[in-house]
Amino acid sequence: MPELPEVETVRRGLAPVLEGARIEAVEVRRPDLRVPFPPRFAARLEGRKIVKLRRRAKFLIAELDDGNALVAHLGMSGSFRIARAAPVGADAFHHPRSRLEAHDHVVFRLSNGAVVTFNDPRRFGLMDLLPMAELAESRHFRRLGVEPDAKSLDxxxxxxxxxxxxxxxxxxxxxxxxxxxxxxxxxxxxxxxxxxxxxxxxxxxxxxxxxxxxxxxxxxxxxxxxxxxxxxxxxxxxxxxxxxxxxxxxxxxxxxxxxxxxxxxxxxxxxxxxxxxxxxxxxxxxxxx
DNA sequence: GCTGTAACCTGTCGGC
DNA sequence: TGCCGACAGGTTACAG
The missing domain is CATH 1.10.8.50 (Helicase, Ruva Protein; domain 3)
Incomplete structure (x- = not known):
């Protein structure tokens, strides 16, 4: 799917819901995306607060309150959608199964009641968890060029x-x-x-x-x-x-x-x-x- | 180091 | 209707 405008659109839609919210639960329903999930992905996210959601190139970067960052790429067909959680007790994940769709690979339940779902039919997307201090030198970012919408790109x-x-x-x-x-x-x-x-x-x-x-x-x-x-x-x-x-x-x-x-x-x-x-x-x- | 190609995976569409 | 091939917004590994 996404080039810069689509990723930026997704970021602007997610930011008001994610920023300031705490991640209460993470369900990885299918871990074999193009790049395997890092070890203990869900456990390391649960309990963390999302401080800021930003974008670098076609990557989304959710800065966490423990100095790590959740990095996401939508590949060709990835998307996020936001829903409100069902009342507590509706099911184990507060996310009625009937509302899950094919290719929903990761579900995040947030402290503000939102349920954010990552869907990616072709599984070319990725999610990673990295220390903020190492982001720039990570394999995702170290060779990236300049932002095309930068004013300096004349x-x-x-x-x-x-x-x-x-x-x-x-x-x-x-x-x-x-x-x-x-x-x-x-x-x-x-x-x-x-x-x-x-x-x-x-x-x-x-x-x-x-x-x-x-x-x-x-x-x-x-x-x-x-x-x-x-x-x-x-x-x-x-x-x-x-x-x-x-x-x-x-x-x-x-x-x-x-x-x-x-x-x-x-x-x-x-x-x-x-x-x-x-x-x-x-x-x-x-x-x- | 540069360049071109194939591969990854799934869904859709057009042609037969 | 069903089958088959081509193609799809991205990235990476590999061969030359």
Whole structure:
């Protein structure tokens, strides 16, 4: 599912419920996600208070009051949903079985009465528990690139980051070691906004015409992310907000999943789909050069 | 170190 | 209706 806007939408939905709450019980219903759960995962969480919920790239980080952090990644199909607990005694977990759904892998019961459930059909997501002081050097974060919505990511910074890479620009935009947070949808959308072909090499951001392209692309990245976050992310197959509401940004795609349709620009052509790095790229071959 | 590819797992959709 | 293959928003391991 999620790229940065979807994860940020999830964070904004979860934060008011999680921050300040104590974790009373954790039920791991299926432990074999892409990355195995750490030892004693549930026991180490129970009794802990969540101080703050923040985001780094596509990761959610719940800071705990014991100096550890619960790290979660939604993979391709992960989601959280919030429900209120049933009255005490309704069942052992205050969470009626009838309300559990297929692929509900972890259930958190909080001191404020909320029940937060992690669901992930494809099980590409992960959950980990790490000391806060070691987060930056952990395997999840040590090689991550810059945040794409950072104001400091302007044209020159983008060119400096990517200009030495020989891979296609679209592939480089999705490389989390360079820019952490963009994915397949928003890389295509940002390139359309910048009128740059996804087939150009990343080196096109340096040299002749490079600074201008880099400035347009940085602007395109910032704009598309800001608009997508405002719209609650994009809901295609899996993504929903924590209250079940769907995001709206999929209605604003200029190129993604629009193969064969007319470009939104008057001087555009017909949207094409190509495969780059094993994944679909959508672009207008006429207005993106 | 860089690049491309396959694999992880499950659900959905289109074609036959 | 049922089967099969392709494909899906991410990440990592591995080969060249």
């Amino acid at each position: 044209g020159p910074a983008l060119a400096s980051l990517m200009g030495r890479r020989k891979v296609a620009l679209k592939v480089a935009l999705c490389d989390q070691h360079l820019i952490a947070g963009l994915g397949n949808i928003y890389a295509s959308e940002a390139l359309w906004r910048a009128r740059i072909s996804p087939r150009r090499a990343a080196t096109a951001l340096v040299g002749r015409g490079g600074p201008d392209r880099a400035a347009r692309l940085a602007k395109g990245i910032h704009e598309v992310l800001a608009e997508a976050i405002k719209a609650g992310g994009s809901s295609l197959r899996d993504h929903a907000q924590v209250d079940g509401e769907l995001g709206e940004f999929q209605h604003h795609f200029a190129v993604y999943d629009r193969e064969g349709e007319k470009c939104l620009r008057a001087d555009g052509g017909t949207i094409r789909r190509i495969v780059q790095g094993g994944r679909s790229t959508f672009f207008c071959p006429v207005c993106q050069r």
